Amino acid sequence: MTTIDHAVVLGGSIAGLLSAAALAPRAHRITVVDRDPLPLEGPDAQVARRGVPQGDQIHHLLMRGQERIEELLPGIGDELLALGCEKYDDVADFSQFVDGAWRMRIQSDLKVTMFRRPLFEWAIRRRVLALSNVTVVKGMAVGLLASSDGARVSGAKVRGAPGGTLAADLVVDATGRGSRSPFWIEDLGYERPVERHVRIYMGYSTWTVRLPEGALPKGLAGISASASPANPFGVAIRPCGNGLHDVAAYGMAGHYPPDDLDAMAGFFEELDSPVIADVMKKAVPASEIVPYRMPGNQRRMWEDLPRRPENLVVVGDAVTSFNPIYGQGMTMAALGAGVLGDALAEAGTLDGLAETVQARLGPLAQVAWDLAVGADSVYPQAEYENVEPPSARDRDRARAQSAAQSAEGAVRVAMRATALYMDPAYLGSPVVQETIDRWLTSGHKPAPEVTDPTDPPDVTPGVVRAADLLEPATAAGRLAG
Structure with missing residues (x-):
C-alpha cells in the first residue's frame, strides 16, 4: 500500500469529495480545490451551488452507488435518514408508465434513499471536510504542473492558491463535464482522449411540492410517465425527504418543458398517462421552478490513451456524463472514488496508478453509457459523434x-x-x-x-x-x- 504526502483534488462536488474520502487513509495531506465556497454552516450550506447548474434538478442514487459511499463514509446512510431523507423499495414503491405500459411492481430489498442534491452534497461535505488531513482552497484550476520531461504530473496551477500553484504527488480531476484535462495533457505532449457524444438536447424543469395524503394512488411513493419518440415529454415525481416531492418535467429532442407554473397544467394534460395531471392538481408548490438544459451524453476514453502522464487520475463527469433522467451520475462518482481507493490500497507505488484507475473505471462507465445511449437512440433526432448509432436490436436490448x-x-x-x-x-x-x-x-x-x-x-x-x-x-x- 502506497502512502502519499500531498494529493490535490480538483473539484469539490460529489466526485471530488468522495475521492478525497478515498484518499484520506493513504495521504498525509489532501487539498480540495473549488471555485465555489464550500460552506458547512449557515443559509448557503444546503442550497445548490453556482458551479453545479443541475443541483436543483431531480437526483437518484442507485443502490451500487449507495453501497460504495457507505464503504467510504460509514454511517452516512443513517445520517441521511436523520436529516429527513426517506428510504423506499425502488421496485415496489414506484410506478413508471413507459412504452404504453406500466412497469411491474414487486417487493424487493433494493432500498434507495431519496433526497435533494444540495442536502446530500452537504452531508458528504461536512463528513469529508471534518477529516484532519483535508483542507479546502477556493480557486480555479487552470493547468497542470509537470516534471521537466512531462512524464509525471507534479501538481496544479490554481488561481487563488498561494503563489498560484499547488505541488502534489497525485492530482485527481473531478471538475466535471467541462474538464480541461484533455487540453492540459496535450500541452504536455500527449494526445487528448477521444470524445464521444450522443446529443439528444434534453431540457428539465424541476420544483418541489407538498402532496396531501392519498394524492398518489395505490400507496405509491412516486410515479412517472416517460417520454418516447411519439411523445417527447415526460414527468417524474419522486420523494425528496422531509415529506416533500420533487417534480421533474422534461422534454427530449429539443422539445423543452415550460419553466413557469402557470403553463404546467397544460403540459401535464399532454402526457401519456393522465394520472400525473390528477396528482399534480392536488400538489402545493414549495419552491420555484428551476430549468436546466444540456446537449446529451459525453464520454471521454481515458482508458484508451496510448500513453499518459503519471499521477493524474480523472473521475466522475470528467470521464462520462449522461442524460440526468437515468440517474447514473452520482453512482459513477461513487464508483470512481471506490476504484481510486482500491487501487491505492493495492499499489506499492504511484507508478502506473493512473493507468490502473482509468482501466478499471472504463468498463463501468461503458455499461452506464450503453444504457443511456441505447435509451436515447430511440429518438431519430439523436446526433452521434465518434459513435456508431445502435442497431434496432441494441436499442431493444437497452429497453x-x-x-x-x-x-x-x-x-x-x-x-x-x-x-x-x-x-x-x-x-x-x-x-x-x-x-x-x-x-x-x-x-x-x-x-x-x-x-x-x-x-x-x-x-x-x-x-x-x-x-x-x-x-x-x-x-x-x-x-x-
Missing part, C-alpha cells in the same frame, strides 16, 4: 434492461441493469442475454392489465432480492420467470 412491464424475468434483468448494473460480466453473461432475447422474440407485448394509462398496477406477490442477482450462476434459475 429491456431499463424498463420491464409484466415478465418477472425481464424485471430481474432491469433491476440488475438499473440498480446494481455496474457489472459488465453480468450483463454480458449468457443467462442475461438469453433472458433478454426471450423477451424480445416473444414480441415483448405487455399484459393487457398493465396497459391502461389511468390505472397503475398493484404490487405483484413475491420478493426479489439483490443477493439473487449478484452472480450470473446464481441468477440462472431466477431469471427464467
